[in-house]
């Protein structure tokens with residue numbers, strides 16, 4: 001644990017699996033008798049929980065005096081949310097993070113929603129079907145069985161209840177007064193925390209130095225990549241003089257350099273995807289385009305490759321929808337599967 005700024009503690013948690021293997025959790029200590037704030041929870045791992053318990057005790061923060069602000073609903077940020085809730089902590093999250101019952105990337109549990117059928121529909125829409133791609137389909141079904149029988153899956157997000165967060169909502173702890181700011185793109189409802197006076201922005205996974213954050217969705221109409229570009233533009237122009245504190249990697253001072261690199265990378269990828277469709281001259285599914293764009297085998301060989309396939313399909317979908325909005329590609333639908341083709345005649 002290090003004291004990043006007066007009263008703001010940074011804790012690094014690690015996982016031996018997954019794409020991001022470290023995450024920074026931030027604790028802002030309340031004044032005596034007041035509540036304290038934790039930003040994100042970390043992985044659903046025993047070692048992470050133990051470390052956080054020790055640190056909370058050391059700082060004299062009890063769970064019933066703890067608020068947890070969840071920037072977005074990914075496993076590394078919400079893995080322990082259900083545990084903290086059961087201990088009496090109060091959770092806050094933008095309800096838009098729950099707008100889809102099934103996420104191709106992460107496995108969300110959603111009470112009252114039929115995530116089972118949604119999963120079939122989502123997989124079919126990206127071109128993963130029991131008839132066409134039985135091996136890949138079976139990999140998804142195996143994960144589903146593991147989760148349903150409580151055997152665990154690294155990317156599982158156990159169900160929790162949270163209080164709704166909306167843009168502009170205030171969160172005051174210790175000497176800090178934060179305002180919730182929407183950071184759409186990495187996910188649909190991601191939120192950051194901004195202290196305007198102190199020029200400090202906890203930015204979740206919106207911008208990370210040295211990494212291109214995934215902009216992943218498999219739902220039509222999310223227009224996530226377009227929203228991401230708008231958000232990065234806003235970061236550069238409105239918060240360019242702020243210190244950005246991401247959940248992964250080092251704090252960012254030169255927002256413009258990092259944001260421009262990420263935008264360039266996505267435009268480059270979108271251009272490559274456009275050229276794949278231009279040259280193929282046929283209709284392709286998201287899965288086919290993703291495998292071609294990222295040089296992947298059709299059938300993943302191991303868990304790492306399977307996880308990568310899930311990620312690149314989500315990323316590719318976002319790029320394809322962006323190209324569709326810009327009239328570079330055409331989308332058609334047959335039997336629940338989307339087919340994409342070049343708009344060049």
Ligand SMILES: [Zn+2]
Nearest residue numbers: 020076205247
């Ligand atoms: Zn993350």
